[in-house]
Amino acid sequence: GAVVSQHPSRVICKSGTSVKIECRSLDFQATTMFWYRQFPKKSLMLMATSNEGSKATYEQGVEKDKFLINHASLTLSTLTVTSAHPEDSSFYICSASWRGSYNEQFFGPGTRLTVL
Amino acid sequence: AQRVTQPEKLLSVFKGAPVELKCNYSYSGSPELFWYVQYSRQRLQLLLRHISRESIKGFTADLNKGETSFHLKKPFAQEEDSAMYYCALTPSNAGGTSYGKLTFGQGTILTVHP
Numbered sequence: 276g277a278v279v280s281q282h283p284s285r286v287i288c289k290s291g292t293s294v295k296i297e298c299r300s301l302d303f304q305a306t307t308m309f310w311y312r313q314f315p316k317k318s319l320m321l322m323a324t325s326n327e328g329s330k331a332t333y334e335q336g337v338e339k340d341k342f343l344i345n346h347a348s349l350t351l352s353t354l355t356v357t358s359a360h361p362e363d364s365s366f367y368i369c370s371a372s373w374r375g376s377y378n379e380q381f382f383g384p385g386t387r388l389t390v391l
Numbered sequence: 392a393q394r395v396t397q398p399e400k401l402l403s404v405f406k407g408a409p410v411e412l413k414c415n416y417s418y419s420g421s422p423e424l425f426w427y428v429q430y431s432r433q434r435l436q437l438l439l440r441h442i443s444r445e446s447i448k449g450f451t452a453d454l455n456k457g458e459t460s461f462h463l464k465k466p467f468a469q470e471e472d473s474a475m476y477y478c479a480l481t482p483s484n485a486g487g488t489s490y491g492k493l494t495f496g497q498g499t500i501l502t503v504h505p
Binding site: 309316317318319321324333368370372378379380382383384385 | 405
């Protein structure tokens with residue numbers, strides 16, 4: 276149980292375009308979803324926390340107008356990278372939890388974004 | 392603000408040797424500590440958490456509040472233990488926007504040689 280999927284797994288886009296990444300909890304209702312960015316062989320950097328039905332809370336230094344997060348239902352959150360630039364190329368990972376998971380987060384497999 | 396430090400970026404041991412992955416944290420309140428593992432080409436997954444006091448895959452970790460450490464140990468490493476290990480912290484009993492928010496260490500790549 277507690278499976279999280281992400282789509283797409285890999286995306287290549289041109290500079291200036293927008294890209295949407297979906298994160299779904301497949302077998303549970305996620306009250307909270309988190310979005311991370313992972314650099315090669317480095318730590319995960321939390322970008323934002325999203326609670327179903329409310330606005331996402333962004334971490335310091337993360338541009339909310341660039342990284343749009345929507346958590347419209349208990350099983351789906353989306354991250355849209357707007358006007359993408361090559362420096363946005365990264366591995367984006369989502370995770371999900373619910374109050375009954377006692378702070379355990381369940382991670383998606385990640386999405387590799389390459390901006391040309 | 393909380394911080395998690397994993398001083399070793401890389402750790403290599405031979406199969407059957409003991410292994411210890413270090414984790415230190417700073418947090419003024421009462422923390423909840425986790426170890427997450429990421430095997431090659433797999434997603435991040437929970438290995439263990441301090442409140443459960445379980446031994447998972449032979450790994451144990453004890454929360455030492457005096458030394459603010461949560462080191463991960465295994466007496467006899469196996470080749471399949473090779474992976475990236477992350478120590479993480481969340482404030483326990485936090486409410487509002489802090490609920491469940493994890494702060495990760497930089498990660499340690501463990502390589503177990505045959």
